[in-house]
Amino acid sequence: MDQAMEVVLVGHSAGGLSLTDAIHKYGEKIHVAVYVAANMLKYGFSTDQDRKDGEPDLSEYGDVSELIYGLGADQPPTSVIIKPQFQRMLMYNTSPIEAKSVRPRPVQIFILSQGAGHENRAH
Known part of the structure; x- marks a missing residue:
């Protein structure tokens, strides 16, 4: 991917956990992140407990x-x-x-x- 390019990420349901991880790892490459009926973490970062809570x-x-x-x-x-x-x-x-x-x-x-x-x- 071109260094100047940014992406739009969309997460649904438990995919919100992956979305949050991606935001923290690759924030400079993300133009916008959209949570569609997705898990949003209370403190904005993912912990082992957040992952456990996000999985039924x-x-x-x-x-x-x-x-x-x-x-x-x-x-x-x-x-x-x-x-x-x-x-x-x-x-x-x-x-x-x-x-x-x-x-x-x-x-x-x-x-x-x-x-x-x-x-x-x-x-």
Whole structure:
């Protein structure tokens, strides 16, 4: 990324914790950070307790989530997903009826054009 470029970060739900970490690590590269129904930390910095508080305890339901190791198995997990067979029980009950009727489906990945300071990335 060009040294003069800045980014806009958006965090949702527990993603607010990652957003806060990024702000503290790369603040000079961030133009604006947007928290959309996201966890905001009381003191503006992330502690181990903040991370623990930001993750719901689902242990009473057993093994319901899967960690994703986007940087390799030897690195910390980069994301987590609720296993499909548990999504209805754990998540849909908090959604309006209209949202429950929407079926999850694949979304096309948008490839940014090369040049003009953009990098090709798929997330």
